[in-house]
Amino acid sequence: MSRTERLLELLQILRRHRNPVPGHALAQELGISMRTFYRDIATLQAQGADIEGEPGMGYVMRPGFTLPPLMFSVEELEALVLGSRWVARRADDPSLGSAAANALAKIAAVLPGELRREVEAATLLVGPRTQPVDLVDARLIRDAIRQEHKLAITYGETARTIWPFAIGFFDHVRIVVAWCELRNDFRHFRTDRITAIKAVDERYPRRRAALLKEWRQTQGIPPDSGP
Template identity: 85%
Template sequence: MSRTERLLDLLQILRRHRNPVPGHVLANELGVSMRTFYRDIATLQGQGANIEGEPGLGYVLRPGFTLPPLMFSTEELEALVLGSRWVARRADDAGLGAAAADALAKIAAVLPAELRDEVEAATLLVGPRTEHVALVDAGLIREAIRRERKLVITYGDVERTIWPFAIGFFEHVRIVVAWCELRGDFRHFRTDRIQGITATEDGYPRRRAVLLKEWRQTQGIPPDSGT
């Protein structure tokens, strides 16, 4: 492993942790001596990384440090391209699909020429989407989630007031995860079965992050699983 790769790995390890990590733990994960670890920390700090800590207390990377585009590995670029292509092809509305395509174009625009070629030649493709017809504008649901606002939906023949806080994207269906006032519990609503939707200015009684955490606990989902 080159020193540049090792420095990148150290940054990525630090990014995974919000609390200080002991130096010996970081050195062991990198497979280097403590002397080399201290030298790498000093190098990153000299390049502008806001790493706080000292021997015996641990180290933490504060927000605000961004990697130059040159630092993307080939696999990281493939992941970005595949994810953007998936959203562009499978999004429920044109707005989200266009945003994914625009984001990928912005990334490609600032890459060095050789990495830009990697993006354009990426061979991880997304197949055509299966039929999934949403009767309502999914953009309204995403906006309500961002603003932490209640929605009034018609689901089947029943009108419900819900607190939407997540959307699950599955191969054949999209699921709105929400607290349902009618049931007094968490419920899952398929977007292709929502007959009508009305946005409101009424905020949630609890924060979105709290609802998501509580829902994960009820489902037995680890907090950092990405689900």
């Protein structure tokens, strides 16, 4: 591994963690000495990466430092292409597919010619699937999640007020994960079984991140390791 590759890998590792990580653990993951690790940290800080920490305290990188898109590996680009194609075919709203394609186009526009050709020639395809037909506009659900607002829905024949905080996309169904005021508990609602929906101009009393964390615990799902 070259020094440039090692520095990029160190950045990627730091970006995966929200809390300080001991220096020896980072050095061990990279397979380098502590002396080399300290030198790499100093180099990244000099280049503008907002890395805080010191020996014995651990290291964490604050948000705001962006890697140049041209540093993506071929595998990372393939993942981006596959993801955008999946969204285009499986999302609940065509605008999401367009957004994914636009984001990929922005990345491709600043890639070197060789990597841009890899994006254009990507051969990982997403096959067609029969999607459930929603009776309501799913954009209202996504808007409520972003704004942390309540929704009034009719699910089957039951009227409920829910606190939506996540949507699960599966091959044949989409699931809204929410706190249900009627049941006073977490509940899962298929979008194709919601027969009516109305935005409620009222924030729910908890942050969606806290709800998601508690829901993961109740489902036995490990905490998300992503950013």
